Amino acid sequence: MKEHQHYLSGMVKELKPSGIRKFFDLAASIKGVISLGVGEPDFITPWSIREAAILSLEEGYTSYTANPGLLELRQEISGYLNKRFGVQYNPVDQVIVTAGASQAIDLTFRAILNPGDEVLIIEPAFVSYAPLVTLAGGKPIPVSTNPSNGFKLTAEQIENAITTKTKAILLCSPNNPTGTYLNKEELTEISRVVEKHDLLVISDEIYAELTYDDEYTSFASIEGMYDRTILINGFSKGFAMTGWRLGFLAAPQPFTEQMVKILQYTTMCAPHMLQHGAIEALRNTYHEVESMRRSYRRRRNYIVQSLNSVGLDCHTPGGAFYVFPSIKKTGMSSEQFAEELLLAEKVAVVPGSAFGESGEGYIRCSYATSMEQLQEAMQRIKRFMDSLETKENRVQELSTNN
Template sequence: MSRLERKTYLSEKVEQLEPSGIRRFFDLASSMENVISLGVGEPDFVTPWSFIEASYHSLEQGYTAYTANAGMIELRHSISQYLEESYNVTYDPENEIIVTVGASQAIDLALRAIVNPGEEVIVVDPSFVSYAPAVSLNGGVPIKIQTTAEFDFKLQPEQIEQAITPRTKAIILCSPNNPTGTVLEGEELNQIASVIEKHDLIVLSDEIYAELTYEEEYTSFASVEKMEERTILISGFSKAFAMTGWRLGFAAGPPGIMEAMLKIHQYTMMCAPTMAQFAALEALKNGKKNVNDMKKSYEQRRNYVVNALNEMGLTCSLPGGAFYVFPSIKRTGLSSGAFAEQLLQQERVAVVPGDVFGESGEGHIRCSYATSIKQLEEAMLRINRFVESI
């Protein structure tokens, strides 16, 4: 081992981080043949052609330089209009919106901007695997609140009250939720907002799946009374617009916080990719039908998968949004990790163990239905065969 490979040269924060459990199963599945992957949260749709064409045209016209640090002003205007028309929240494109390299960078920027060393950030469990590590990497302390299947994995306001200490600075919310698909609605949002206001917290509201809600009209947390001034709205184009590889997201929020985030963005990223910004501009202007068509397909797949899982005895509630189901595998007697590993080895179906999303995910698996009905039908046959075998 060379001197530079010694552990002492590495950051303690990085040393303490666990690799992504999602990525581990994806890498394992990719090394095997005849695998149906229900693991990675990525649309199976190709980016709509008009979005791609807009990017081509921008390159042909020579738009290959940096944009403004905060993103193209035309795109920021379109994002502002989109948010107002879709979710009844108003942001000034000049100083309240930043275009980022995916929603993940927006989350990182927000945490860097608001968290001081040792301050606590509440993270709802189960949740997207990057939230707690992002808090830790930015010097904060993630405080996890465990939700349960009994309440459809919905955060209860009294849980927030119990988790708050003098060091609490912020809370990260994700609705529709990854991995459960749970959507917070109406009075649930109002009750949470009351606690947020009472304790003067900042909210990072990850709304990347906002377009993908099914039975109910989506309500942005920033649209709840008195919440816009203390909410950093995080979203992007990866999921609903089928643009994961384009790496384009955005953050919207109070001008003071956006100014701080922009300073960090200037030094660490400069700007989001120019050609991707042109694709996103086309997506907002003319992509509504594409999004609706994909959403209808996801809804059909969701209904099929939920029915199939319940029929084989894996209890699964009907998620209100995103493109995941989170069935219970407790009746099998296996842990989440053992279930996922044995299913992959025996039946060549890749799912994600629920515990990688937090302790309360144990006893569940996450299945993404962002794949074709044909693939889903075969996957359900294989899972059923595996369940019967044990």
């Protein structure tokens, strides 16, 4: 068959490829690259978690589980959310185990959106949010934040974006790509707008364990927000379990009841043996999570200081493992800067434009890599910035002489 295009979904054809993956296909083809790009811990999953999954295989746990996951794991998740964040969910019918936090977000949008419903997406934003809204039949509405206050969302910005079609707002704190963290006072201000306009909140809390300067506040714990919140979390970031693809969501039962129906017709359940690893993660590895958090905090402080010292203005993020420095003074687009840095010094970063229009003029650097790699990357970035300054000086000299 020579022609296939007319068989394909127009909606899917219009989706842009991930700005992260597209760029790193190029980086993967170059030897000797230091990657500050992919948001993946450099730590190996703690041994006891791996051992628990191996043991489950040896004991023959290879069947389906219940659609929302092993009840034992859901009980551990419920206890974890209560102990760590002060929110209580019934493990029987308010918690669902998913194939990664991304599936939890996808399930949420499919369950709540009717055609044309609007979802406010806070930019700069993780690359999958807007496409997942579109695929569920909704309309993503970008809400740009301001670098002058560290990209913190304000109640006024939400008010200005709300229309009669607005159904929900997606919050991610700490944020990917900026690392911005919203504290309890800031979330409370936002909650007043949410209540006033009768909105739902999808709270992506995947980086909750990677908060450095304050106690983490779950949006569901804010007064009056429990019944309006669908809480998304998982094991990828805090527990160094990215390849396991295990996430979870917690929400009032009317939401989860509909989401389970979607699971029945799609993935059925998350892998059985991996759920045993997640049980071990929640029961016995929090000391290792804390150790990883301390390491990330040291790296954050180092990379922020280093980037500012070479002339790339960078705020100090409150969480996650990303920094979002400005490259505006170079006069380059974010994509041009990232490409030239990769080709000249073999350092891979993500163009800020991958995270929405408001990300233009910035780059995302992940510090989820070793301190040795970070130090070498900063030396290379310094060389690159020095070379740009030298070129600029030569251009000025030529202009003056002419």
